Amino acid sequence: MTKTLGLIGSGMIGGGLARLAVAAGLDVVLSNSRGPETLAGLVAELGEHARAATPTEAAQVSDLVVATIPLNAYRRLPAAALAGKVVIDTMNYYPERDNRIAELDAGTLTSSALVQRHLADSHVVKAFNSIDFRRLFTSARPAGAPDRSALPIAGDDEAAKAEVTMLLDRLGYDAVDIGTLAESWRSEPGTPVYVQPYLAAQPEGMSQDEMQRWFFETPGVPVPAGRVKELTGTAVRRSASEARATLARD
Numbered sequence: 001m002t003k004t005l006g007l008i009g010s011g012m013i014g015g016g017l018a019r020l021a022v023a024a025g026l027d028v029v030l031s032n033s034r035g036p037e038t039l040a041g042l043v044a045e046l047g048e049h050a051r052a053a054t055p056t057e058a059a060q061v062s063d064l065v066v067a068t069i070p071l072n073a074y075r076r077l078p079a080a081a082l083a084g085k086v087v088i089d090t091m092n093y094y095p096e097r098d099n100r101i102a103e104l105d106a107g108t109l110t111s112s113a114l115v116q117r118h119l120a121d122s123h124v125v126k127a128f129n130s131i132d133f134r135r136l137f138t139s140a141r142p143a144g145a146p147d148r149s150a151l152p153i154a155g156d157d158e159a160a161k162a163e164v165t166m167l168l169d170r171l172g173y174d175a176v177d178i179g180t181l182a183e184s185w186r187s188e189p190g191t192p193v194y195v196q197p198y199l200a201a202q203p204e205g206m207s208q209d210e211m212q213r214w215f216f217e218t219p220g221v222p223v224p225a226g227r228v229k230e231l232t233g234t235a236v237r238r239s240a241s242e243a244r245a246t247l248a249r250d
């Protein structure tokens with residue numbers, strides 16, 4: 001069972017996962033691109049079960065590692081230090097931010113398969129990519145709670161997926177196995193399960209400030225496992241540019 005969770009990337013998703021992990025009794029080792037000293041504030045907030053390190057050290061000392069950085073930096077994930085480990089990939093492809101990746105634009109490869117190709121000796125499991133960072137934190141619930149949500153996971157290694165399922169359970173979520181990394185497009189941006197189902201309907205006509213307040217203060221909508229299965233099961237494969245067009249319309 002996971003005792004120490006490593007985080008490569010300690011921003012909105014990494015920081016949120018670290019908070020959930022510490023609350024669940026795990027130790028966390030945070031890392032980012034600028035160096036451990038820049039994470040002092042977050043480490044102080046999280047308390048004695050948290051510390052900061054370099055990405056390589058976070059990978060080496062942790063039982064399970066979350067890669068949660070912009071996808072354009074995936075080649076900088078320390079492949080040697082991550083060899084033999086289960087690596088959770090939360091990353092999504094946003095071409096405007098990540099620069100174009102031809103295989104992803106063509107839809108011949110999923111973003112997590114690309115990450116797995118770089119981390120050839122690790123077991124990559126896609127998870128936590130399809131919920132926004134605020135709901136990820138506020139919608140977590142203990143096992144058996146009537147308003148507990150489920151999240152899709154995907155990966156090529158069954159044992160790795162079982163380990164990630166246990167981690168999700170501890171952090172406050174049920175897991176729905178949606179298949180291999182090749183099938184993980186079913187939870188990528190623009191698909192029916194992506195972000196929207198976990199969010200309440202957004203009122204029209206809000207100012208930027210009101211929208212921000214609404215985003216932070218509005219509780220999430222519980223999305224049980226059956227609904228995740230239904231949404232991922234009915235997803236239709238699109239190219240990244242078509243998926244982007246869908247997102248722009250939402």
Ligand SMILES: NC(=O)c1ccc[n+]([C@@H]2O[C@H](COP(=O)([O-])OP(=O)(O)OC[C@H]3O[C@@H](n4cnc5c(N)ncnc54)[C@H](OP(=O)(O)O)[C@@H]3O)[C@@H](O)[C@H]2O)c1
Pocket residue numbers: 008009010011012013014031032033034035055068069070071073076077090091092093128129130131132133134
């Ligand atoms: N935000 C969301 O709601 C959300 C939801 C689901 C999935 N995601 C996905 O999850 C990933 C992380 O998103 P985020 O919103 O948490 O991003 P973020 O807030 O911008 O944080 C990114 C983190 O990655 C670190 N980083 C960047 N390059 C790195 C490198 N080469 N080595 C180590 N650390 C590096 C950054 O450190 P420095 O600041 O030191 O550069 C920062 O801590 C993205 O791929 C995103 O698409 C985001």
